[in-house]
Amino acid sequence: MRKQITSTQNTFIKELFQLKEKARARKNTQTFLIEGLREITLAIKGAYVIKTILVDVNLISEKDIEGLLNSNSTPVEVIEISTDVYKKLALRETTEGILAVAKSKDLALQNIVFKSENPLILVAEAPEKPGNIGALLRTADAAGIDAVIIANPKTDLYNPNIIRSSVGCVFTVNLATGSTAEVISFLKEKNIQLYGAALTASVAYETIDYTKGSAIVVGTEATGLSNEWLQNTTKNIIIPMRGAIDSMNVSVSAAIILFEAVRQRKL
Numbered sequence: 001m002r003k004q005i006t007s008t009q010n011t012f013i014k015e016l017f018q019l020k021e022k023a024r025a026r027k028n029t030q031t032f033l034i035e036g037l038r039e040i041t042l043a044i045k046g047a048y049v050i051k052t053i054l055v056d057v058n059l060i061s062e063k064d065i066e067g068l069l070n071s072n073s074t075p076v077e078v079i080e081i082s083t084d085v086y087k088k089l090a091l092r093e094t095t096e097g098i099l100a101v102a103k104s105k106d107l108a109l110q111n112i113v114f115k116s117e118n119p120l121i122l123v124a125e126a127p128e129k130p131g132n133i134g135a136l137l138r139t140a141d142a143a144g145i146d147a148v149i150i151a152n153p154k155t156d157l158y159n160p161n162i163i164r165s166s167v168g169c170v171f172t173v174n175l176a177t178g179s180t181a182e183v184i185s186f187l188k189e190k191n192i193q194l195y196g197a198a199l200t201a202s203v204a205y206e207t208i209d210y211t212k213g214s215a216i217v218v219g220t221e222a223t224g225l226s227n228e229w230l231q232n233t234t235k236n237i238i239i240p241m242r243g244a245i246d247s248m249n250v251s252v253s254a255a256i257i258l259f260e261a262v263r264q265r266k267l
Contacts, residue, residue: 003080005054005081005082006084008088013088016054016101017089019031020160023156030103030104032160035089035090035099036095036164037064043171048102050072050076051077052076054081054099054101055099056086058097059097059098060096107175107176111176114146118211119192120146120214121192121214122149123148123183124148124217124219125151125219125226126151128154128155130159130165131165132221132251134162134166135165135251138169139254145173146174148173148174148176150176151182157170157177180226192215194233195215195236197216197225197238199238203235204239204240216257217229218250
């Protein structure tokens with residue numbers, strides 16, 4: 001018999017609501033909420049520890065619940081919740097009726113293990129918008145690169161909006177964070193070439209050889225890369241614009257450069 005919670009005033013539900021709303025709560029407890037069957041499945045695939053699963057049986061089938069439980073390597077408590085409780089905790093209005101409480105990972109730079117001798121890395125400096133971060137993570141997953149590093153993070157990477165906008169790719173990519181100085185030092189120690197997307201003192205992105213260990217570094221759409229990055233790059237690169245504007249969305253720019261690097265590595 002599964003435990004059931006029907007009240008939004010339940011103490012445990014109030015704690016989970018804090019995980020949804022507050023980065024501090026996620027940091028203090030080292031846990032976070034995941035919403036959606038696909039996202040939870042990707043978290044399990046990404047070796048995240050699932051502590052609890054909450055289901056609204058009015059919205060999700062028993063078959064889907066059992067399939068998810070069978071994909072997890074360890075037993076996990078399942079709690080049935082009312083639709084009111086589900087609506088309090090869920091971010092999306094239309095979703096599959098399933099949530100999970102997961103344990104955060106330590107995203108320190110030293111924990112990164114590259115899967116190749118000449119890794120291809122995406123570095124994003126100080127991104128703030130969850131939508132942009134999610135799109136960058138989706139791009140990185142699609143390109144199959146070795147890692148994504150967030151320098152000077154402004155947003156908690158387990159923010160529910162990042163999980164949603166990345167469609168769970170926050171769990172599938174090799175991810176780390178650090179200060180700009182730490183990231184630069186880390187990459188240089190590993191002999192990674194640094195290619196900064198910048199409008200000045202740049203060469204066309206397709207003229208670069210990305211077959212060696214390479215990091216594509218992008219800044220914010222508003223201010224671009226900091227001087228600290230620009231002074232430490234191997235080369236600054238630019239995507240030639242053929243229209244009236246001089247820049248594109250950061251995730252689109254990253255995708256163009258990353259897939260050129262992937263193309264070169266397949267030749």
